[in-house]
Amino acid sequence: MLEAYYNKEEIEAGCDEAGRGCLAGPVVAAAVILPVEFYHPLLNDSKKLTPSKRKKLVPIIQSEAISYGVAFVDHTKIDEINILNASFSAMHLALDQLKTKPTSLLIDGNRFNPYKKIKHHCMIKGDGRFASIAAASILAKESRDAYMEKLHEEFPEYDWKGNKGYPTKKHRAAIQNIGITPYHRKSFTLLPPPQLDL
Template identity: 60%
Template sequence: MLKSSLNKGLIEAGCDEAGRGCLAGSVYAAAVILPEDYRNDDLNDSKQLTPHRRYELRKIIERDAVAWAVGVVTHEEIDKINILNASILAMHRALDGLKVRPEAIIVDGNRFKPYNFIPYTTVVKGDGKFMSIAAASILAKTYRDDYMDRLAEEYPQYDWISNKGYPTKKHRQAIAEHGITPYHRKTFRLL
């Protein structure tokens, strides 16, 4: 069972991103504020869930959350500011979209930049420790998957429907055979 919060008594937003290690596409992040003492035994790191279960939980998260939002940073922006800065910017954009202002932020990982003078804590493997971060990981992952599925219709040869832009053997072979698409991150090692 994941913990409901790190900062008891404060409105706390959990943040996570998806798509950081991909060769193509935007990076997505989500911010989620859950009700105090919220319980959902099914919430977990999105990587530990089946795609079907992630989408089921997305509906539950969107229904139950006090507030939630998704932020996006494009592949062009990633190439300009690098993936670490892009991941943090995507989280900031998600936080910008919240209808409720958090009093504390917890972030999956070990890197973040100050946001609007709100105290934050980074938590390594936080998506497996705190419900709001797990919820954010599920939203970021499912919204990014939807985006990559749309791109896969345009570029089926890269197998994005399966690999979502990650550097699989099939994806790298398609780059070698067909070159890059307008969605590839040009500052990444693509082959």
């Protein structure tokens, strides 16, 4: 079961991102401040939920949260500053949107760039431990998935509706056969190196 908070005395914002490992499209981050008493039996790490359960939770999180923000950093910026810095940037932009100022940040993962001198706690697998991070993971993933599904209409050959830009066999086969789109991350290894016959 998810923990409601790390420190009950703080105004905690949970932060998470989606799309770091993708070959195309943006990285998306969300920040969520939940009431201490918030509970929903379905709430969990977004990766452990079906798409239908995630979609069901989005309006609940949005209506019940004290405040939330969602931010995109596009593929060109990712290529310019690298994916790690782009993830931090997206989190900062999501935090900028919060109407209530947090006093503490719960960050999914093991690294973070400090934000406005607000103390932060990095939590490995935090999206499976704390409700606010789980909520952020759902908002980030659903926002990004919806965006990639729209891009799929423009470039259906890459199956972004199915893979959301992740490096599946079908996605890489399309890159191999057709080439890249304007949305691909040029700083990423889009195709594995050819195997040498020894």
